[in-house]
Amino acid sequence: MFAVGHSKYAKTTISAEELLNHSYEKLDSLKKVQKSIQNIKFQRTFDGQVPGQPSNMDVYESYESKGNYLTMMAMTDSQIIIMPEQGTNTYQQLLDYGAIYNLKDLYEKYKDNPNFSKVVNMISVSETPEVGTSSKSDSSSESNAKESTSSSGTVTRANVIDKVEDYEGHKLDTSTYTYKEPEQKSDGSWGFSFVDKSGNLAGSYIVNSDGSVEKFDSKGQPE
Numbered sequence: 001m002f003a004v005g006h007s008k009y010a011k012t013t014i015s016a017e018e019l020l021n022h023s024y025e026k027l028d029s030l031k032k033v034q035k036s037i038q039n040i041k042f043q044r045t046f047d048g049q050v051p052g053q054p055s056n057m058d059v060y061e062s063y064e065s066k067g068n069y070l071t072m073m074a075m076t077d078s079q080i081i082i083m084p085e086q087g088t089n090t091y092q093q094l095l096d097y098g099a100i101y102n103l104k105d106l107y108e109k110y111k112d113n114p115n116f117s118k119v120v121n122m123i124s125v126s127e128t129p130e131v132g133t134s135s136k137s138d139s140s141s142e143s144n145a146k147e148s149t150s151s152s153g154t155v156t157r158a159n160v161i162d163k164v165e166d167y168e169g170h171k172l173d174t175s176t177y178t179y180k181e182p183e184q185k186s187d188g189s190w191g192f193s194f195v196d197k198s199g200n201l202a203g204s205y206i207v208n209s210d211g212s213v214e215k216f217d218s219k220g221q222p223e
Helices: 008-012 016-021 091-097 103-110 116-121 140-151 160-168
Strands: 023-028 031-036 040-044 058-062 070-075 079-085 099-102 123-126 177-179 190-196 201-207 213-217
Touching: 016 023, 016 116, 079 091, 079 103, 099 103, 116 123, 160 201, 160 213
Parallel strands: 040 123
Antiparallel strands: 023 031, 040 058, 058 070, 070 079, 079 099, 177 190, 190 201, 201 213
16 A cells, blocks of 8 residues: 555555556456455454554454455554465564554655545544354344345345355354454455454455355465
Protein backbone atom coordinates (compact mmCIF):
# COMPACT_ATOMS: atom_id res chain seq x y z
CA MET A 1 0.00 0.00 0.00
CA PHE A 2 3.01 2.24 0.35
CA ALA A 3 6.23 2.73 -1.57
CA VAL A 4 8.24 -0.49 -1.58
CA GLY A 5 10.30 -0.84 1.60
CA HIS A 6 13.35 -2.91 2.40
CA SER A 7 11.54 -6.24 2.38
CA LYS A 8 10.69 -8.44 -0.59
CA TYR A 9 7.25 -8.84 1.02
CA ALA A 10 6.47 -5.19 0.30
CA LYS A 11 5.71 -6.22 -3.29
CA THR A 12 3.16 -8.85 -2.21
CA THR A 13 0.67 -6.20 -1.08
CA ILE A 14 -1.61 -4.05 -3.19
CA SER A 15 -0.03 -0.66 -3.82
CA ALA A 16 -1.68 2.75 -3.49
CA GLU A 17 -1.46 3.19 -7.26
CA GLU A 18 -3.22 -0.13 -7.87
CA LEU A 19 -5.90 0.78 -5.35
CA LEU A 20 -6.51 4.12 -7.05
CA ASN A 21 -6.69 2.37 -10.43
CA HIS A 22 -9.11 -0.22 -8.96
CA SER A 23 -7.07 -3.03 -10.49
CA TYR A 24 -4.17 -5.30 -9.52
CA GLU A 25 -2.47 -8.47 -10.73
CA LYS A 26 -2.85 -11.60 -8.60
CA LEU A 27 -1.05 -14.93 -8.81
CA ASP A 28 -3.93 -17.41 -8.68
CA SER A 29 -3.28 -21.15 -9.11
CA LEU A 30 0.13 -20.48 -10.71
CA LYS A 31 -1.24 -18.03 -13.27
CA LYS A 32 -1.53 -14.26 -13.15
CA VAL A 33 -5.02 -12.79 -13.37
CA GLN A 34 -6.20 -9.19 -13.31
CA LYS A 35 -8.48 -8.42 -10.37
CA SER A 36 -10.69 -5.42 -9.70
CA ILE A 37 -10.71 -3.74 -6.30
CA GLN A 38 -12.73 -0.92 -4.77
CA ASN A 39 -11.32 -0.85 -1.24
CA ILE A 40 -9.27 -2.82 1.27
CA LYS A 41 -10.68 -3.95 4.60
CA PHE A 42 -8.51 -4.96 7.54
CA GLN A 43 -9.98 -6.76 10.54
CA ARG A 44 -8.39 -6.94 13.96
CA THR A 45 -7.25 -10.42 15.00
CA PHE A 46 -7.58 -12.13 18.36
CA ASP A 47 -4.92 -11.62 21.04
CA GLY A 48 -1.92 -13.91 20.63
CA GLN A 49 -2.10 -14.11 16.83
CA VAL A 50 1.58 -13.14 16.72
CA PRO A 51 3.61 -15.00 19.38
CA GLY A 52 5.88 -12.62 21.25
CA GLN A 53 4.11 -9.47 20.08
CA PRO A 54 4.51 -6.40 22.34
CA SER A 55 1.54 -5.33 24.42
CA ASN A 56 1.29 -2.09 22.43
CA MET A 57 1.01 -3.89 19.07
CA ASP A 58 -2.32 -4.44 17.32
CA VAL A 59 -2.54 -6.97 14.49
CA TYR A 60 -4.95 -6.84 11.55
CA GLU A 61 -5.39 -8.93 8.42
CA SER A 62 -7.07 -8.66 5.03
CA TYR A 63 -8.13 -11.12 2.34
CA GLU A 64 -7.06 -8.64 -0.34
CA SER A 65 -3.60 -9.73 -1.49
CA LYS A 66 -1.61 -10.66 -4.59
CA GLY A 67 -1.65 -14.39 -3.86
CA ASN A 68 -3.44 -17.16 -1.97
CA TYR A 69 -2.58 -15.78 1.43
CA LEU A 70 -3.77 -13.11 3.83
CA THR A 71 -2.12 -9.72 4.22
CA MET A 72 -1.01 -9.06 7.79
CA MET A 73 -0.67 -5.54 9.17
CA ALA A 74 0.90 -5.06 12.62
CA MET A 75 0.84 -1.59 14.19
CA THR A 76 2.37 0.13 17.19
CA ASP A 77 2.27 3.82 18.08
CA SER A 78 5.28 4.47 15.84
CA GLN A 79 5.54 1.67 13.26
CA ILE A 80 3.56 -0.40 10.80
CA ILE A 81 4.71 -3.81 9.52
CA ILE A 82 3.25 -5.46 6.40
CA MET A 83 3.80 -9.07 5.31
CA PRO A 84 1.86 -12.06 3.92
CA GLU A 85 0.35 -14.48 6.43
CA GLN A 86 0.73 -18.13 5.44
CA GLY A 87 1.04 -19.61 8.90
CA THR A 88 2.01 -18.39 12.34
CA ASN A 89 4.23 -15.34 11.99
CA THR A 90 6.14 -14.63 15.18
CA TYR A 91 7.07 -11.11 16.22
CA GLN A 92 10.71 -11.85 15.39
CA GLN A 93 9.72 -12.98 11.89
CA LEU A 94 7.84 -9.72 11.42
CA LEU A 95 11.00 -7.81 12.32
CA ASP A 96 13.23 -10.02 10.15
CA TYR A 97 11.08 -10.31 7.02
CA GLY A 98 8.26 -7.77 7.15
CA ALA A 99 8.15 -4.45 5.32
CA ILE A 100 8.61 -1.99 8.20
CA TYR A 101 7.58 1.66 7.98
CA ASN A 102 7.80 4.55 10.42
CA LEU A 103 4.34 6.11 10.72
CA LYS A 104 5.64 9.64 11.22
CA ASP A 105 7.92 9.34 8.18
CA LEU A 106 5.04 8.00 6.07
CA TYR A 107 2.80 10.88 7.07
CA GLU A 108 5.46 13.51 6.38
CA LYS A 109 6.23 11.93 3.01
CA TYR A 110 2.67 11.64 1.74
CA LYS A 111 0.62 14.27 3.62
CA ASP A 112 0.83 16.77 0.74
CA ASN A 113 0.19 14.17 -1.96
CA PRO A 114 -3.18 14.99 -3.61
CA ASN A 115 -4.10 11.28 -3.55
CA PHE A 116 -3.33 10.82 0.15
CA SER A 117 -6.90 11.33 1.39
CA LYS A 118 -8.31 9.26 -1.49
CA VAL A 119 -6.20 6.25 -0.52
CA VAL A 120 -7.01 6.67 3.18
CA ASN A 121 -10.75 6.67 2.39
CA MET A 122 -10.36 3.42 0.42
CA ILE A 123 -8.92 1.55 3.42
CA SER A 124 -11.21 0.50 6.26
CA VAL A 125 -10.20 -1.03 9.58
CA SER A 126 -12.52 -3.05 11.81
CA GLU A 127 -11.63 -3.09 15.50
CA THR A 128 -13.93 -6.07 16.13
CA PRO A 129 -11.69 -9.04 17.02
CA GLU A 130 -12.16 -12.22 15.06
CA VAL A 131 -14.22 -14.84 16.81
CA GLY A 132 -14.87 -18.54 16.50
CA THR A 133 -18.01 -19.68 14.75
CA SER A 134 -20.69 -19.72 17.40
CA SER A 135 -23.53 -22.18 17.67
CA LYS A 136 -26.64 -21.26 15.75
CA SER A 137 -29.44 -19.52 17.55
CA ASP A 138 -32.50 -21.54 18.43
CA SER A 139 -34.81 -18.64 17.76
CA SER A 140 -37.34 -19.39 15.06
CA SER A 141 -36.80 -16.04 13.34
CA GLU A 142 -33.06 -16.60 12.84
CA SER A 143 -33.63 -20.22 11.88
CA ASN A 144 -36.10 -19.20 9.20
CA ALA A 145 -33.79 -16.48 7.95
CA LYS A 146 -30.85 -18.87 7.68
CA GLU A 147 -32.98 -21.46 5.90
CA SER A 148 -34.10 -18.85 3.40
CA THR A 149 -30.62 -17.48 2.69
CA SER A 150 -29.07 -20.95 2.54
CA SER A 151 -31.45 -22.09 -0.17
CA SER A 152 -31.01 -18.84 -2.09
CA GLY A 153 -28.54 -18.71 -4.96
CA THR A 154 -27.22 -15.37 -3.71
CA VAL A 155 -24.21 -15.62 -1.39
CA THR A 156 -24.54 -13.38 1.66
CA ARG A 157 -22.92 -13.01 5.08
CA ALA A 158 -25.82 -15.02 6.52
CA ASN A 159 -25.27 -18.13 4.38
CA VAL A 160 -21.51 -18.24 3.77
CA ILE A 161 -20.97 -20.80 6.53
CA ASP A 162 -23.90 -22.87 5.22
CA LYS A 163 -22.32 -22.96 1.75
CA VAL A 164 -19.03 -24.21 3.20
CA GLU A 165 -20.76 -26.83 5.35
CA ASP A 166 -22.66 -28.05 2.28
CA TYR A 167 -19.33 -28.27 0.45
CA GLU A 168 -17.69 -30.23 3.29
CA GLY A 169 -20.74 -32.40 3.93
CA HIS A 170 -20.68 -31.74 7.69
CA LYS A 171 -20.73 -28.98 10.29
CA LEU A 172 -17.53 -27.01 10.84
CA ASP A 173 -15.34 -28.44 13.61
CA THR A 174 -15.41 -25.59 16.13
CA SER A 175 -13.95 -27.83 18.85
CA THR A 176 -10.67 -28.12 16.92
CA TYR A 177 -10.53 -24.85 14.97
CA THR A 178 -11.42 -21.20 15.40
CA TYR A 179 -13.14 -19.80 12.31
CA LYS A 180 -12.74 -16.13 11.53
CA GLU A 181 -15.54 -13.82 10.53
CA PRO A 182 -16.25 -13.98 6.76
CA GLU A 183 -15.37 -10.86 4.79
CA GLN A 184 -16.70 -9.89 1.38
CA LYS A 185 -14.10 -9.16 -1.28
CA SER A 186 -14.34 -6.56 -4.02
CA ASP A 187 -15.24 -9.22 -6.63
CA GLY A 188 -18.34 -10.23 -4.66
CA SER A 189 -16.88 -13.44 -3.20
CA TRP A 190 -16.63 -14.15 0.53
CA GLY A 191 -13.62 -15.52 2.35
CA PHE A 192 -12.53 -16.60 5.79
CA SER A 193 -9.65 -18.51 7.32
CA PHE A 194 -9.43 -20.82 10.31
CA VAL A 195 -6.72 -21.49 12.87
CA ASP A 196 -6.04 -24.26 15.35
CA LYS A 197 -6.29 -23.68 19.08
CA SER A 198 -2.61 -22.66 19.17
CA GLY A 199 -3.32 -19.85 16.73
CA ASN A 200 -1.62 -21.53 13.75
CA LEU A 201 -3.23 -20.95 10.37
CA ALA A 202 -4.87 -24.22 9.28
CA GLY A 203 -6.55 -23.16 6.04
CA SER A 204 -9.11 -20.92 4.41
CA TYR A 205 -12.20 -20.90 2.22
CA ILE A 206 -13.39 -18.71 -0.63
CA VAL A 207 -17.10 -18.78 -1.50
CA ASN A 208 -17.55 -17.31 -4.97
CA SER A 209 -20.55 -15.21 -5.97
CA ASP A 210 -22.01 -18.21 -7.84
CA GLY A 211 -21.94 -20.28 -4.63
CA SER A 212 -18.96 -22.46 -5.56
CA VAL A 213 -16.45 -23.08 -2.77
CA GLU A 214 -12.65 -23.17 -2.92
CA LYS A 215 -10.58 -24.55 -0.04
CA PHE A 216 -6.92 -23.76 0.62
CA ASP A 217 -4.43 -25.33 2.99
CA SER A 218 -2.23 -23.47 5.50
CA LYS A 219 0.26 -22.61 2.74
CA GLY A 220 -2.41 -21.11 0.49
CA GLN A 221 -2.43 -24.06 -1.90
CA PRO A 222 -5.79 -25.30 -3.28
CA GLU A 223 -7.00 -28.59 -1.82
